[in-house]
Amino acid sequence: MIQLEGITKSFGSLQVLKGIDLTINKGEVVSIVGPSGAGKTTLLQIMGTLDKPDAGRIVLNHVEVNRLKDKELAAFRNKEIGFVFQFHQLLPEFTALENVMIPALINGTSGRNARKEAEEMLAFLGLAERASHKPAELSGGEKQRVAVARALINHPSVILADEPSGSLDTQNKEELHRLFFELREKLGQTFVIVTHDETLASQTDRTIHLIDGRINGESTHPF
Ligand SMILES: Nc1ncnc2c1ncn2[C@@H]1O[C@H](COP(=O)(O)OP(=O)(O)OP(=O)(O)O)[C@@H](O)[C@H]1O
Numbered sequence: 571m572i573q574l575e576g577i578t579k580s581f582g583s584l585q586v587l588k589g590i591d592l593t594i595n596k597g598e599v600v601s602i603v604g605p606s607g608a609g610k611t612t613l614l615q616i617m618g619t620l621d622k623p624d625a626g627r628i629v630l631n632h633v634e635v636n637r638l639k640d641k642e643l644a645a646f647r648n649k650e651i652g653f654v655f656q657f658h659q660l661l662p663e664f665t666a667l668e669n670v671m672i673p674a675l676i677n678g679t680s681g682r683n684a685r686k687e688a689e690e691m692l693a694f695l696g697l698a699e700r701a702s703h704k705p706a707e708l709s710g711g712e713k714q715r716v717a718v719a720r721a722l723i724n725h726p727s728v729i730l731a732d733e734p735s736g737s738l739d740t741q742n743k744e745e746l747h748r749l750f751f752e753l754r755e756k757l758g759q760t761f762v763i764v765t766h767d768e769t770l771a772s773q774t775d776r777t778i779h780l781i782d783g784r785i786n787g788e789s790t791h792p793f
């Protein structure tokens with residue numbers, strides 16, 4: 571599903587990623603943990619093609635993304651990768667429904683179908699009643715679930731989440747985590763989740779430990 575080989579990245583004289591090799595399989599829920607500054611966000615951004623590595627290869631769903639031109643890459647990213655960030659990053663002037671529709675519209679879905687699919691997705695996530703609300707009129711947990719609906723709308727190969735529950739209280743946090751695993755069960759959705767939450771990490775199939783720009787082992791969690 572995702573293969574990273576020999577990924578390095580520096581910002582000025584600071585080498586943040588020092589040679590990352592990592593494979594993510596379809597249907598896996600993988601967590602990435604490590605101290606602040608270890609390079610987790612940088613790695614996720616590179617995995618999501620939002621940033622480019624200095625060296626190394628990224629193959630996503632059989633496509634070597636380094637070879638795509640900017641326009642192709644933007645279309646590929648919109649279709650194949652869903653993002654969930656710590657702060658929802660919904661567009662404030664649009665309703666929940668419109669926020670979820672936007673990636674579908676960019677992907678070429680007609681307005682009518684995008685609306686229908688977005689309505690179904692919001693209903694699936696228990697947000698049917700919130701569809702016409704703007705982000706400011708939603709709770710923190712609801713905003714994150716709308717962000718998940720937006721990430722899912724194009725049926726991406728993978729959802730990349732950077733501390734998705736980092737700004738939520740305990741109950742909303744647990745609900746969001748349950749949702750990830752439900753999406754894996756029902757849709758076979760693949761996830762890579764950067765988290766400081768040890769409970770979440772221990773629930774994932776595999777935890778990658780990133781320290782100082784290197785993978786320092788991984789743990790699996792059989793149940
Ligand atoms: N655009 C940038 N320009 C310069 N330095 C950067 C940039 N992005 C990240 N860094 C530096 O790279 C290092 C790794 O940052 P990164 O955001 O990947 O860490 P992280 O593991 O996600 O940390 P946290 O847990 O605090 O989110 C840090 O020292 C950071 O200051």
Ligand SMILES: [Mg+2]
Binds near residue numbers: 610611612
């Ligand atoms: Mg980070």
